[in-house]
Amino acid sequence: MAGALTTSKASNNSTYAGLGNLLMLPSWLVIGFFLVLPVGMMLIYSFLTKEFRGGIIWEFSLAAYDQFFFDRGLFGDDPARIEWTYIKIFWRSIWQAGVATFFCLLIGFPTAWFIATRTGNSRSIWLFLITIPYWVNLLIRTISMKFLIRDTGPLNEFLISTGIISDPIHIINTNFAVQLGLFYSYLPFMVLPIYASVERYNFALSEAAADLYASRITTLRQIILPTVKPGIIAGCILVFVPSLGAFLAPDLLGGAKTFMIGSLIEEQFKGNAGNWPFGAAVSMILLSMVLIVLTYYARQQSKSGER
Amino acid sequence: MTDVAVDISNVTKMYGSFTALKDVSLAIQDNEFFTLLGPSGCGKTTLLRTIAGFEDITKGAIRLYGDNIADLPPNKRPVNTVFQQYALFPHMNVTDNVKFGLLRLGQDEATASARVGEVLELVQLTQFADRLPSQLSGGQQQRVALARALAPNPKVLLLDEPLSALDLKLRQAVRLELQQIQHETGITFIFVTHDQEEALTMSDRIAVIADGRLQQVGSAREIYEAPSNKFVADFIGETNLIDVTVTDISNGNATCTLPSGATFTCPAADGAQKGAGHLSVRPERVAMTKPAKSLLQGKASRQIYLGTDMHVEVTLDDQEVVTVRVQNSETTHIPSIGETVGLNFEAGAARLLVD
Incomplete structure (x- = not known):
């Protein structure tokens, strides 16, 4: 509050106002060049006509959105019916990302709790261990995962050699493989924000709850979870949003039946067969969905802040 | 039923090789305002926490009206605590904070609400029932903590330096209020403080603790006028x-x-x-x-x-x-x-x- 007051006073003074704008310039450049410009381009492209060998023709068209939502037959002159293909891909992506987020939360929360309740040095070591795998490129990690879980990979060979199974479990190219890949890719994005919340948690609250006759499970549900909720929500968003648009895991670990939005968009821009306006339109639909979720979250947050 | 509310016999508490409490024996009477007084780090808070159940004891026994409670978890002990930094649940309003313990005891919504109203009146917070802890002053938060701990009608109320976060004037006013509430409710109070003035003005009896050992137990007058050893004489007044x-x-x-x-x-x-x-x-x-x-x-x-x-x-x-x-x-x-x-x-x- 005090900070805001000082700033508004300073901006009344013309010298400082000029300097302030100048200092804001790098931020405006970054936001303009890396956010507004590319997203703006995609928005415009989605309303243009496709060039058959990739690229665009500068002519307004709703064809991309039309293709997403409606099926007008092979020659485009049948009566419009709802096109389910892409909606199904969206639905599958939401489901896959949701499952991955759920398992990240299931594993991430106890992990974060464990780390946050360690003392001093061992805490930093655990955090370091969590982040180590992420120094390796995502592509390499996803391919390693593929080798680990394929029919003749170490996982199946181990299970067969110990006699637990006689035939390899078929994991690769299934929904589960994709969920596993997403889970593995984004787990730290769940652990770290929850860790940050739990670290600030006042453990006297747990004692107070126990003192007031709450069992451990009640304390977790009624005291701990509501207090660290911001970290949990942040973690879920950080896992869910990139999972939704991921294309490496579905591409490498999944098959034709596990096709997700990320791969759909990628396909439209790669090679000559692409359809740039359609890819741009799918991106825009994905972006608006994410924005709706985030806006809802922000509303909830400001509501609980007002209370 | 005996007249002894809390009977602490030969309690020793070790943290590794550090002895926090050394063979402490103490009988706190029913309906008594009893104070544990000592310098910081002397073990008085540890003793309080062993009664609450937050710390287990290495040796000895703690009896509450005759029942050995030393092995019970805190949520099974019929005592309540007012915490030093209050530990109010930040996401719950005053009413829900106070109601929390009552609901855990299995009271129905109507009974619990009625009791909340009663206790809030006792601590004069009725008009703040809907506020969140963050919207209250330190003194008001302290009273919510008190109301929350009193609501379940505990056999013994434990107070861990509850006044230390308040400023001087407020502290003096709350002292009198606490004493009055103790008289009105008839609940045994065990009060921890390092402030001798607080101890002398409020307590029926005081236990002076230093280095994990009990130094002297007696009324304010006994401790002030007939100290048993050099530490007590020097520490009190x-x-x-x-x-x-x-x-x-x-x-x-x-x-x-x-x-x-x-x-x-x-x-x-x-x-x-x-x-x-x-x-x-x-x-x-x-x-x-x-x-x-x-x-x-x-x-x-x-x-x-x-x-x-x-x-x-x-x-x-x-x-x-x-x-x-x-x-x-x-x-x-x-x-x-x-x-x-x-x-x-x-x-x-x-x-x-x-x-």
């Missing part, structure tokens, strides 16, 4: 510790030689021994007289103005300093620096201590 040589102890009285060579007989604490010892004399019990008819002689070396009173420090011939408290008034003679004065005190004002 201000005192002069005068080096003496004890020549005889009989029937609870000690005969000793003062630094001036004078012989003096006064009460002795249990366990005091012959040889070198310390007499405790409170500054307000020392009188200044003419040097000729006095027990001790020295020169006034410093004056400290305290408002209603004044402290005069008198340096004895052997360089020991004795502080005398005199009232500030036009009729009292206050010696100037360097003036030779004599010091006198009654036998009842002095006490030979255990070192």
Whole structure:
């Protein structure tokens, strides 16, 4: 509050106002060049006509959105019916990302709790261990995962050699493989924000709850979870949003039946067969969905802040 | 049912090789305002936490109205705690904070709500029922913490330095309020503090703790006027510790030689021994007289103005300093620096201590 007051006073003074704008310039450049410009381009492209060998023709068209939502037959002159293909891909992506987020939360929360309740040095070591795998490129990690879980990979060979199974479990190219890949890719994005919340948690609250006759499970549900909720929500968003648009895991670990939005968009821009306006339109639909979720979250947050 | 609310017998608490509590035995009476007093790190909070169940004990037993509770988890013990930093649930309003314990005890919504109303009235917070803890002042938060702990009608209420976060004026007001609430509810209070004034003004009885050991248990008057050892005498209020040589102890009285060579007989604490010892004399019990008819002689070396009173420090011939408290008034003679004065005190004002 005090900070805001000082700033508004300073901006009344013309010298400082000029300097302030100048200092804001790098931020405006970054936001303009890396956010507004590319997203703006995609928005415009989605309303243009496709060039058959990739690229665009500068002519307004709703064809991309039309293709997403409606099926007008092979020659485009049948009566419009709802096109389910892409909606199904969206639905599958939401489901896959949701499952991955759920398992990240299931594993991430106890992990974060464990780390946050360690003392001093061992805490930093655990955090370091969590982040180590992420120094390796995502592509390499996803391919390693593929080798680990394929029919003749170490996982199946181990299970067969110990006699637990006689035939390899078929994991690769299934929904589960994709969920596993997403889970593995984004787990730290769940652990770290929850860790940050739990670290600030006042453990006297747990004692107070126990003192007031709450069992451990009640304390977790009624005291701990509501207090660290911001970290949990942040973690879920950080896992869910990139999972939704991921294309490496579905591409490498999944098959034709596990096709997700990320791969759909990628396909439209790669090679000559692409359809740039359609890819741009799918991106825009994905972006608006994410924005709706985030806006809802922000509303909830400001509501609980007002209370 | 016995008259003893909490019976602590031979409790020892170790953290690794560190002994936080050493063989503490204590019987806290029903409906008593009992204070655990000691410097920080002395083990008083640890003792409170073992009663609440947040710390397990290494040895000994804790009985609550006859039942051994030492092995029960905190949520199974019919005691409630007011925490030092209140530990109010930040996402719940005042009502829900106070109601929390009642619902856990299985009370239905209507019964619990009625009780919440009662307790909020007791601590005068009725109009703040819908506020979140963050929207309350420190004093109000403290009262919510109190209401929350009182609501389930615990057999014993534990208070862990609940006033330490309040400013002086408020602290004094809340002291009286706490005492009054204790009288009204008839609940046994166990109050932890490092503030001796708080302890002296509020408590029925006080236990002085240092280094994990019980030093003395008694009423405020007993502890102030008849301290059993050097630590208690020094920690509670201000005192002069005068080096003496004890020549005889009989029937609870000690005969000793003062630094001036004078012989003096006064009460002795249990366990005091012959040889070198310390007499405790409170500054307000020392009188200044003419040097000729006095027990001790020295020169006034410093004056400290305290408002209603004044402290005069008198340096004895052997360089020991004795502080005398005199009232500030036009009729009292206050010696100037360097003036030779004599010091006198009654036998009842002095006490030979255990070192």
